[in-house]
Amino acid sequence: MNIKNFLLGCLFFVFIFSNKVDSRELSIQQLEERKKVDLERTEKRKKRGKKAFSKEITLTTKITFVSMERKIPPVLSNLDPILTDEGFYGVKLAIEDNLTTGRFVGHDYKASFHRVSLDEKLNEEFENLIDKGHKIFVVDFTEDEILSLKNLAGFDEVIIFNIRSKSDSLRNESCAKNIFHMPPSYSMLSDALTQYLVKKKWTKWFLVTGPDQNDKNYSNALKESAKKFNIKIKEEKVWDFTSDLRRTAGKEVPIFTKGSRYDVLVVADEKGEFGEYLAYRTWDPRPIAGSQGLKPNSWHRTHEQWGATQMQNRFRRESGRWMAEIDYHGWLAVRSLGETITRIQKNGIEEIIEFLRSSSFGLGAYKGVKVSFRSWNGQLRQPILLAAPRSMVSVSPQDGYIHPFSELDTLGKDKPESTCKF
Amino acid sequence: MFNILLLLSSILSSFTVEASKAYITNEKDNTLSVIDINKRKVIKTVDIGQRPRGITMTKDGKLVLICASDDDRVEVRDAETLKLKYHLPSGPDPELFVLSPDDSVLYIANEDDAMVTVVDMNEKMIIDDISVGVEPEGMGLTNNGTILVNTSETTNMAHFIDTETLEIVENVLVDARPRVAMFTPDDKEVWVSSEIGGTVKVINPNSKKVTHTIGFEIPGVNEESIQPVGVKHTNDGKYTFVALGPANRVAVVNQKSKEVIKYLLVGQRVWQLAFSNDQKTLLSTNGVSNDVSFINVDKLKVEKSVKVGRFPWGVVISP
Numbered sequence: 001m002n003i004k005n006f007l008l009g010c011l012f013f014v015f016i017f018s019n020k021v022d023s024r025e026l027s028i029q030q031l032e033e034r035k036k037v038d039l040e041r042t043e044k045r046k047k048r049g050k051k052a053f054s055k056e057i058t059l060t061t062k063i064t065f066v067s068m069e070r071k072i073p074p075v076l077s078n079l080d081p082i083l084t085d086e087g088f089y090g091v092k093l094a095i096e097d098n099l100t101t102g103r104f105v106g107h108d109y110k111a112s113f114h115r116v117s118l119d120e121k122l123n124e125e126f127e128n129l130i131d132k133g134h135k136i137f138v139v140d141f142t143e144d145e146i147l148s149l150k151n152l153a154g155f156d157e158v159i160i161f162n163i164r165s166k167s168d169s170l171r172n173e174s175c176a177k178n179i180f181h182m183p184p185s186y187s188m189l190s191d192a193l194t195q196y197l198v199k200k201k202w203t204k205w206f207l208v209t210g211p212d213q214n215d216k217n218y219s220n221a222l223k224e225s226a227k228k229f230n231i232k233i234k235e236e237k238v239w240d241f242t243s244d245l246r247r248t249a250g251k252e253v254p255i256f257t258k259g260s261r262y263d264v265l266v267v268a269d270e271k272g273e274f275g276e277y278l279a280y281r282t283w284d285p286r287p288i289a290g291s292q293g294l295k296p297n298s299w300h301r302t303h304e305q306w307g308a309t310q311m312q313n314r315f316r317r318e319s320g321r322w323m324a325e326i327d328y329h330g331w332l333a334v335r336s337l338g339e340t341i342t343r344i345q346k347n348g349i350e351e352i353i354e355f356l357r358s359s360s361f362g363l364g365a366y367k368g369v370k371v372s373f374r375s376w377n378g379q380l381r382q383p384i385l386l387a388a389p390r391s392m393v394s395v396s397p398q399d400g401y402i403h404p405f406s407e408l409d410t411l412g413k414d415k416p417e418s419t420c421k422f
Numbered sequence: 423m424f425n426i427l428l429l430l431s432s433i434l435s436s437f438t439v440e441a442s443k444a445y446i447t448n449e450k451d452n453t454l455s456v457i458d459i460n461k462r463k464v465i466k467t468v469d470i471g472q473r474p475r476g477i478t479m480t481k482d483g484k485l486v487l488i489c490a491s492d493d494d495r496v497e498v499r500d501a502e503t504l505k506l507k508y509h510l511p512s513g514p515d516p517e518l519f520v521l522s523p524d525d526s527v528l529y530i531a532n533e534d535d536a537m538v539t540v541v542d543m544n545e546k547m548i549i550d551d552i553s554v555g556v557e558p559e560g561m562g563l564t565n566n567g568t569i570l571v572n573t574s575e576t577t578n579m580a581h582f583i584d585t586e587t588l589e590i591v592e593n594v595l596v597d598a599r600p601r602v603a604m605f606t607p608d609d610k611e612v613w614v615s616s617e618i619g620g621t622v623k624v625i626n627p628n629s630k631k632v633t634h635t636i637g638f639e640i641p642g643v644n645e646e647s648i649q650p651v652g653v654k655h656t657n658d659g660k661y662t663f664v665a666l667g668p669a670n671r672v673a674v675v676n677q678k679s680k681e682v683i684k685y686l687l688v689g690q691r692v693w694q695l696a697f698s699n700d701q702k703t704l705l706s707t708n709g710v711s712n713d714v715s716f717i718n719v720d721k722l723k724v725e726k727s728v729k730v731g732r733f734p735w736g737v738v739i740s741p
Contacts, residue, residue: 034514038535041513041551052553053581053590100536100556101577104593307575310515310533310557342578342595364576364599364618368668369646407644 031317055106061347062110063334064129065091067140069117073271081321087140087163088113089319090330098338105342111334123148130154135349136161138333140326143167147174159349161336163329167217171377172413175420178353180336180378182298182329186221188412189296192384192396193266193289194225195410199398202263206286207236208256208278210269218268218291234260239269245277253281266290293388296396299328300387305395308366332365332380336373339363368395369408377420381408442698443501444705444739445486446714447474448731454488454504455730457705459698459739462716462726468504471497476518477736480525486738487528489516496530496541501740511548513539518736520561520570522585529570529585531558538572540588550588554581562603562612569627571612573600580614580623582630592630597621604653606662606677615650615664622650622664624680634680636664643669652695654704656719663704663717665692672706672715674722686724688715696737707734 065087072082095111102108112134116125122145129137130152138161139146146162147170149155160179162170166186170179184192197203205226209219226233241252257265257278265282267290269275275292287293301322304312311331315323323331340355341347355361357378362370367383374381386394401410409415442459452474456466471490478487479501486504488497489512496510496519512519513532516539520529528541531554538558540550555574562571563585570583573596580603582592597619605612611633615622624634638648649667655677656662664673668691674684689708692715696705704717708727714734716726 034534037514041537045551045553048550053593097556097576100574101579104555104577104579104581104590105595307557313515313534339578362598362618364578370598370618407646 031313031320035317052103054103057108058106059341059345059347060108060110061136061337061341062112062134063091063095063136063138063337064112064114064134065138065140065330066114066116066126066129068122068145069115071118083321083324085319086324086326087138087330088327089315090163090323090327090332091138091334093315093318094331094334094338097335098341101338101342105345107341107345109338123152127152127154130158135159136337136352138163138330140164140330143170143174146170146179150176157349159352161333163326163333166214168221168413171379172419175377175422177378177422178349180333180356180373180380182332182380183325184296184298184382184384185379185412186218187224188379189384190218190221190225191228191411192296193294193386194222194229194231195396195398195401196294196386196394197264197289198229198231199400202287203231204262204264205231205233206257206260206262206265207233208265208267208269208275209236209238210267210271210273210275211238211240212271214270215268215291218270222266222268222290234262239274241274245274249274249277249281253278254283257281257286258283262286264289265293267292294386294393295388296384296386297325298382298384299323299325300385300392302387302390302392303366303385305392306366306368311366332363332371335365336361336363336380371408372406374409374415376415376418379412381406381411383408384411442740444696444698444714444737445477445479445501446707446730446734447477447488447736448712449473449475449709449733449735451731451733453731454486454499455734456504457714457728457730459703462728464728464730466504467731470499470506471495475735476516476531477738478519478521479738479740480521481523481741482525483741487519487521489519489530489736491515491517491533496528508546510541510543510546511539512541513537513548513551517559518561520563522563523565523567527585529561529563529572531561531572533557533559533575536574538570538583552581552583552588552590554590555579555593559601560603560614562605562614564605564609564627565607566609569605569609571603571605571614571627573603573614575599575601575617578616578619580612580625582627594625594630594632596623596632597635601651602653604655606655607657607659613653613655613662615653617649617651617667620645620648620650622653622675636675636680636682638664638666638669638673638682638685640666640669640671640685643671651693652706654695654697656697656701658701661719663695665695665706667691667693668710670708672704672717684722686717686722688717688724689713689727694735694737696739698739699741705737705739707737709733709735 098109143165162181267275357375365371371382384396397407444457446455454468472492476489486499512530515534516530517533530539538552555577557575560573580594597616599618622636647668652665662675662677671685689711691710694707706715713727
């Protein structure tokens with residue numbers, strides 16, 4: 001790993017934690033103190049000669065986490081540390097949680113972590129792993145990277161947990177029986193946001209889309225949500241400026257946003273290149289929503305309801321930083337596996353897939369209701385947190401949206417609309 | 423003269439009846455609300471430790487114990503004056519606890535470190551901890567104090583602990599996110615509520631097998647909002663009351679047949695329950711509507727709501 005990036009990362013880390021932390025969450029100092037106390041008590045317990053309850057191991061499951069080394073894109077905002085270990089601690093924490101249960105039922109879990117470096121070929125490395133007998137994969141891959149796996153020999157005998165890509169096509173025309181998706185799709189995120197905006201009666205939008213493919217994916221999902229919920233998109237523009245927005249936003253944004261009457265500016269800027277610089281600079285006084293501003297997320301650092309504080313604290317104790325969305329997805333994937341194996345007492349791929357898609361599967365995920373997988377495309381149905389940078393604004397699905405099976409299915413494409421065929 | 427006055431006052435004091443009081447922890451306000459059970463009014467609100475949750479009392483009614491979760495310790499207060507007498511050590515983030523029948527030992531579930539901590543009430547020291555599942559909460563103790571059941575919210579298990587050896591003897595898998603474990607008055611069953619699973623499981627403490635799974639169905643109420651938390655049994659073996667969280671109702675279950683008899687509408691997000699001494703009244707803490715509800719147990723009717731602090735969590739009523 002690049003030394004310069006590592007040092008930069010450390011600097012950001014220090015910067016973040018010199019800020020005041022909410023009194024409910026523990027400061028890094030407190031977390032460190034806790035760690036010390038924990039160790040002391042473990043020592044005392046060892047001295048007492050007490051053994052923790054553990055059953056004889058009858059089942060061992062190996063879970064493989066694969067991530068990619070990625071080139072860090074130039075971004076304007078250096079407030080948040082650029083993470084290079086997304087997913088890792090989520091997986092690690094979930095393995096520990098699984099092991100705690102496993103101890104009581106005689107199940108063991110082994111994790112292996114693989115990082116494909118920039119000069120290695122993903123397909124070769126992955127093929128290697130399949131050859132070596134790895135069957136259960138948690139992958140931090142983009143849509144294209146996941147699609148490339150489908151051509152590998154032995155693909156049909158493995159199970160893949162996607163923890164990064166939100167692409168709708170992966171859950172529709174490009175779906176696969178053995179791929180499960182933890183991140184909400186773009187259409188789930190856009191529906192979650194739109195339901196709230198409808199509730200607020202902010203039904204006239206100015207839609208701004210960034211230049212990247214993912215921006216377009218998000219934007220398309222937003223347009224479909226708009227149709228579904230009767231939103232009027234008054235104006236639509238693509239952002240393709242290249243100047244340093246920290247200096248020029250004051251000049252560029254007002255002119256860019258002058259024009260039609262709208263209620264909210266909805267932005268699709270997945271990389272975060274310009275979205276943060278729209279607020280307070282629009283021609284008319286308008287709130288921002290979408291990839292910045294009021295943002296739909298699967299997880300957010302302001303989330304503390306439904307026992308989430310416990311998860312936030314455990315994660316920070318483990319990693320020294322706030323849990324990011326991809327970390328949460330990693331945790332969801334490995335816990336889903338653990339929950340399945342604990343209940344069915346087997347770890348064959350076919351059996352795992354069957355149970356995950358069944359109505360017997362349910363996982364507590366700190367979002368108030370149980371999460372489960374959509375049987376028709378392997379997407380994890382879940383509440384979506386609508387958050388402003390420092391406060392939780394709302395949680396979707398909003399009150400009043402009803403559904404014959406689960407209200408969570410009012411978010412994203414429902415079964416009848418699905419184009420996924422296994 | 424003085425002797426006569428002394429005599430008179432001692433006669434008088436033996437005649438005064440101590441008003442039965444309910445003590446409620448307000449999780450977000452860091453306060454304790456005290457309610458006169460007869461008058462059904464808040465008579466006092468006192469500042470206490472940070473993020474107070476579990477609350478209990480010694481059998482003689484003299485001491486109130488409170489889990490000050492964010493302070494990582496237990497507060498012991500005088501039940502009359504509510505003045506802090508001393509702290510008891512615990513593990514990080516104590517959530518719920520239970521006293522042994524003779525009040526000499528306190529078993530605490532520490533939500534943050536997967537441990538049940540055992541505290542000697544006389545020495546005021548931690549004498550042991552027991553490694554349990556992730557995020558322990560529920561603490562059920564047999565009336566004879568021999569079996570302790572702790573539930574772990576993320577591991578989805580009920581751990582049966584022998585209080586003599588302080589070791590786990592068996593672990594029973596229940597439905598998702600178990601919160602409360604409560605033994606029936608005859609110690610023959612332990613009922614475990616699963617918040618996300620939406621069920622209450624009845625376990626035989628000898629065979630350690632699940633004998634019943636109680637589900638709940640409320641017309642017009644979204645199934646996902648039925649989240650059982652608090653469980654309380656009447657001593658006469660007739661009813662068991664189950665608080666159903668965001669379904670805003672308390673279920674009345676026939677303790678013997680396990681059938682649901684009725685649903686009582688209380689405040690929002692009802693979690694914990696407590697009986698008055700004579701078991702004629704049941705109190706529920708409604709976390710989101712910030713009030714407690716008075717339920718008439720004979721008539722199975724909700725009679726009154728009393729506003730307390732923000733996010734009322736635990737409730738205990740003086741003996």
